[in-house]
Amino acid sequence: MSDKYDVIVIGSGPAGYVAAIRAAQLGLKTACIEKWRDDKGNGVNGGTCLNVGCIPSKALLDSSHKYHDAKHAFEGHGIGTGDISIDVPSMIERKNRVVKQMSGGITGLFKANKVDSLYGTGKLLANHKVELTDNDGNKKVLDADNVILASGSIPVNIPPAPVDGEVIVDSTGALEFTEVPERLGVIGAGVIGLELGSVWSRLGSKVVCLEALDSFLAIMDQTIAKEAKKILTKQGLDIRLSCRVTGSEVVENNGKKEVIVTYTDQDGKEAKETFDKLIVCVGRRPYTDGLLADDSGVKLDERGSIYVNDLCSTSAPGVWAIGDVVRGPMLAHKGSEEGVMVAERIAGEKTVMNYDIIPNVIYTHPEIASVGKTEEQLKADGESYNVGTFPFLAIGRAVAADEAEGMVKMIADEKTDRVLGCHIVGPAAADLVQQVAIAMEFGSTAEDIGLTVFGHPTFSEAVKEAALAVHGHAIHMPNRKKR
Numbered sequence: 001m002s003d004k005y006d007v008i009v010i011g012s013g014p015a016g017y018v019a020a021i022r023a024a025q026l027g028l029k030t031a032c033i034e035k036w037r038d039d040k041g042n043g044v045n046g047g048t049c050l051n052v053g054c055i056p057s058k059a060l061l062d063s064s065h066k067y068h069d070a071k072h073a074f075e076g077h078g079i080g081t082g083d084i085s086i087d088v089p090s091m092i093e094r095k096n097r098v099v100k101q102m103s104g105g106i107t108g109l110f111k112a113n114k115v116d117s118l119y120g121t122g123k124l125l126a127n128h129k130v131e132l133t134d135n136d137g138n139k140k141v142l143d144a145d146n147v148i149l150a151s152g153s154i155p156v157n158i159p160p161a162p163v164d165g166e167v168i169v170d171s172t173g174a175l176e177f178t179e180v181p182e183r184l185g186v187i188g189a190g191v192i193g194l195e196l197g198s199v200w201s202r203l204g205s206k207v208v209c210l211e212a213l214d215s216f217l218a219i220m221d222q223t224i225a226k227e228a229k230k231i232l233t234k235q236g237l238d239i240r241l242s243c244r245v246t247g248s249e250v251v252e253n254n255g256k257k258e259v260i261v262t263y264t265d266q267d268g269k270e271a272k273e274t275f276d277k278l279i280v281c282v283g284r285r286p287y288t289d290g291l292l293a294d295d296s297g298v299k300l301d302e303r304g305s306i307y308v309n310d311l312c313s314t315s316a317p318g319v320w321a322i323g324d325v326v327r328g329p330m331l332a333h334k335g336s337e338e339g340v341m342v343a344e345r346i347a348g349e350k351t352v353m354n355y356d357i358i359p360n361v362i363y364t365h366p367e368i369a370s371v372g373k374t375e376e377q378l379k380a381d382g383e384s385y386n387v388g389t390f391p392f393l394a395i396g397r398a399v400a401a402d403e404a405e406g407m408v409k410m411i412a413d414e415k416t417d418r419v420l421g422c423h424i425v426g427p428a429a430a431d432l433v434q435q436v437a438i439a440m441e442f443g444s445t446a447e448d449i450g451l452t453v454f455g456h457p458t459f460s461e462a463v464k465e466a467a468l469a470v471h472g473h474a475i476h477m478p479n480r481k482k483r
């Protein structure tokens with residue numbers, strides 16, 4: 001193996017592995033360096049997403065949803081189940097098998113595409129050289145025309161709740177509980193906090209989410225956020241807004257450890273709550289530890305992200321950066337698209353990425369999903385728009401499936417009717433919002449979506465009806481505006 005590459009990617013998460021595969025597809029000699037190891041010390045590809053993020057969290061969300069349905073929903077369909085129980089270690093084992101299968105898949109794709117998969121730690125030196133330290137500490141320097149930095153992100157820690165990996169955990173620890181905690185605290189009612197809180201709540205934990213902000217899911221459209229809060233609260237999640245955690249103390253009670261959390265409540269008073277486990281989900285930060293030599297030429301911004309332009313070029317020639325380690329939403333698919341863009345740019349193509357149309361999903365049940373501008377953003381920008389909403393309660397497929405909570409909200413430009421955003425809480429919201437993302441990519445109007453023939457009965461019909469409602473002519477509900 002020669003040590004001179006066209007492209008070296010550092011990090012094999014969804015940003016890095018996609019960049020590496022696309023570069024190799026384009027005929028570029030490519031290597032991808034990854035330092036992640038499994039508990040036996042073997043190198044593992046896939047990054048946060050496959051190992052401790054998107055995939056394992058969805059595996060546990062699916063297991064816990066099946067359990068919850070069997071326990072609470074089957075009876076309504078006339079299905080008798082007898083006693084239902086949950087074997088947490090088996091559930092975690094299954095999740096581990098899913099993770100192994102998916103990360104093994106990336107290694108397989110590397111082989112199939114002739115990407116050199118190198119296990120160890122990469123460090124960017126000057127003039128796009130990369131120092132590779134293998135897992136035994138041996139170092140060598142590799143040369144590349146282009147280097148793509150895709151080192152990802154790690155959970156943020158806060159001093160009031162230091163993670164001990166036992167009673168106070170981060171998102172990674174919350175994927176490994178061996179039993180269902182009776183009382184579970186979650187700091188931060190954001191995407192990850194709500195998903196992990198939902199997993200353990202469905203399995204029987206009494207979950208309290210402490211959120212510092214006074215609005216729920218502040219960056220989502222607030223019509224949908226309010227509806228989602230109602231639904232999640234009904235499910236048993238105790239979401240407390242304007243509650244900032246200020247301290248925590250791990251104590252022993254009857255030989256069992258628990259944590260007493262101190263926080264300022266909505267009235268500004270000090271309050272306390274005791275939990276068996278506490279998950280800290282207050283966000284993630286870009287990860288660049290040990291990544292950059294002093295003379296690498298790569299600059300960071302004030303938030304610690306690698307500074308890049310719209311095309312993901314860093315301040316060092318021939319060095320690119322993508323994914324969670326750069327500005328923008330920390331989402332797997334955002335990094336993957338940047339990976340494709342950068343690989344194609346290196347190969348001489350003129351690819352650009354549309355940062356305005358990036359779907360965002362929270363995998364609670366029902367799912368919460370959005371794409372494009374929220375009504376709050378449009379208002380703040382002084383834009384004129386029309387809004388159509390449609391409830392799943394009026395969708396036959398949703399009622400038949402006992403999934404009739406939630407709604408679709410479609411927003412279109414008042415003058416041109418082009419769809420500006422779509423926000424959904426409801427069944428299959430992640431997949432429904434993607435339909436609108438495709439429509440938006442092609443510049444569709446609300447009328448275009450309303451004129452499209454949708455299969456019946458489908459959840460998707462809620463998207464069509466919301467588009468029709470933009471002009472006041474939804475069919476399956478009375479309209480506010482008549483046309």
Ligand code: FAD
Nearest residue numbers: 011013014015035047048049053122152323324330331332
């Ligand atoms: P990462 O996936 O973080 O990968 C970076 C890789 O680089 C790591 O493997 C790391 O070991 C490696 N690395 C770092 N430094 C070096 C070095 N010097 N040398 C060698 N290797 C190095 N996003 C979604 O879009 N949908 C979801 O449903 C979703 N769910 C999530 C659930 C949880 C619990 C968490 C924690 C995250 C979730 N995310 C989700 C976010 C998603 O995981 C990240 O946005 C995504 O993984 C970022 O991809 P990345 O490739 O930029 O970085």
Ligand code: AMP
Nearest residue numbers: 188190191210211212213244245282283
């Ligand atoms: P996200 O960025 O979606 O992962 O959400 C993280 C959430 O944690 C944000 O909504 C923050 O407001 C919240 N948060 C951060 N620090 C604290 C704190 N000390 N107490 C409670 N919530 C917090």
